[in-house]
Amino acid sequence: MIKNLRIKDIAKLAGVSPGTVDRVIHNRGQVTEENRLNILKIIEEVNYKPNLLARSLANKKNYLIVSLCPGFNLQNDYWKAPDHGIERAAREISDYNISVKRFYFDQFSVQSFKKQLKEILELNPDGVLLSPVFREETIDFAQKLDEKQVPYIFIDSNIDGLNNLSYLGQNSFQSGFLAARLLSYSTPADSSILIVQIGGSEPSNQAIRREEGIHNFLSQTPGKYYYTHIDLDTQNPKSKANFSEQISKGDVKGIIVINSKAFEVATIMNDLGIRDKNLIGYDLLPENIKYLKEGLISFLIAQRPEEQGYKGIMSLFNSLVVKSKVEKNNYLPIDILTGENIDYYLNYI
């Protein structure tokens, strides 16, 4: 239990005043090279660690961290969990003169995204947490932040080749691979598997990568399964009828829904009285959870969405205040949920 030395002690060792030591620590210049080197040497030798409490208390600087994520509502609450994590982190670090301002955009509107980016830039934040849904706009925004030397972090999805401090999210390919693996445990050889994309719109980059992962796994067991990709638009009666026909076939034993809407398939299975298929989906939407508990969905795969928000803010905090290194790629664990462990997962934190 060696008591940490203080700036005052370093100053005494170096034969200067605390102010000079502080200037060296913060690279504020105005110190002779000789003093600077000597102080740095002492700091190194005694392994000086600043007291962050005192630093934050004395520091007049207020850091502004801004987050921009898709909004959420009762119909689609996927983004509620990250938002919750952001808020929890904000509370934890508020004493450190850090305020976190949360912005939201409509994930189907580039315009709303651009509008918020503009507002954020005008605020001159010290750090940004961002869900980079729209590629070009994000690249442009990132460039502007780079110029201002403002750190930014991506969550949920990533854009390669940018200077983001970190990415927090899933490895989609691997989570697809895992889904196929889980299905293979319970699916007999020679049966059919449906890979379903739901929603009538373009699949997200995430969904595409998941499907690649699924294909990759299935290609390792050649000839064992037949599989078909289906686009299901539940708003379109024809699409729905076609899907109902497909899923009713006896040789179809497994279904993987590659976006977060597995509950739509569960609903159809429920209506048709189908119970003998294994359905695997992603993300802990309330309706997915409901069907998981009822047994219509066998597995849900999740990526700690609350953690993404929490850790994203904490990483910015660490970078700005603690000045500690932040991992650039931070893949979150790929969690497997069943009716048996879901409650423990949800209750935790």
Add this chain to the structure above:
Amino acid sequence: MIKNLRIKDIAKLAGVSPGTVDRVIHNRGQVTEENRLNILKIIEEVNYKPNLLARSLANKKNYLIVSLCPGFNLQNDYWKAPDHGIERAAREISDYNISVKRFYFDQFSVQSFKKQLKEILELNPDGVLLSPVFREETIDFAQKLDEKQVPYIFIDSNIDGLNNLSYLGQNSFQSGFLAARLLSYSTPADSSILIVQIGGSEPSNQAIRREEGIHNFLSQTPGKYYYTHIDLDTQNPKSKANFSEQISKGDVKGIIVINSKAFEVATIMNDLGIRDKNLIGYDLLPENIKYLKEGLISFLIAQRPEEQGYKGIMSLFNSLVVKSKVEKNNYLPIDILTGENIDYYLNYI
């Protein structure tokens, strides 16, 4: 962004000095009832939140938190992860005048446990994190801590009916239930399941509860599976031979090892060239992980051991310093690991 009021502001509002406000906040008495009530009212009204940084910085009090867990080594590193979590938490809160001292005991020796408890009591700690392996000794110890009003937390296993601030660990029954559930996905009806306890010694409370969970699940599908409990002592050639014979039977399709030594079964399967059975185990010992990746173990079930240590210390910190409420029962998520997601789980943090 309303700036938080300070003690000084409260004092002004109440027409007293900061010292008096402080006396009220900390129940140090020596304040007229009239002033006390008035100050409390104002604190309530303006929703005063103390600045923890300033509080800790000014506070001369040094908190001592002590942990007592089983030691670990290369052969048995189960307790390495909790220890790591304890250390991480200690680092994070060291600025708050908190030091964490870690004690270890031999989990097979009551004597070593008792010896450490005695030492700990002599240190007069402000909080204790404990793995209550030995029941009677823990009850006695807990009573002494109760008398001193020292908060204590149990991790990994629990003892009911004590005044521990919190319990952090798994719900063993449910994790057994889940293991049986996972096995049922891939095990055809009418096949046999082995439930294996390894080690020649008494099964732990945890293992017993897991087996109860397994039985509970299996009893919900009556007649679907045959199952047998086997005690395997790998040091005993006869026990090993008997086990090898059992596991070689064609109708045995699934094995659950109810303690952390699934790798022993995997080794035997490996030696015998058996590849067509599903093996499920617990805990992320290096050898278990090795066989999980090789596919000899289908699933491992884990309970975030690192988190148990981390959160245990943080809960004591929250109770002692932040003065926030701590949940008494904190079951950790029951995580399902396969060869596909294990690396993301291990890399995380």
Add this chain to the structure above:
DNA sequence: CTGAAAGCGCTTACAG
């Protein structure tokens, strides 16, 4: 280029 002084919000003796 350097040091002395004041202040961050809170706590703790001390004097009255």
Add this chain to the structure above:
DNA sequence: CTGAAAGCGCTTACAG
């Protein structure tokens, strides 16, 4: 029972 003062370790103008 109460208030003024000093101090926690660090930062920030300010004067020289």
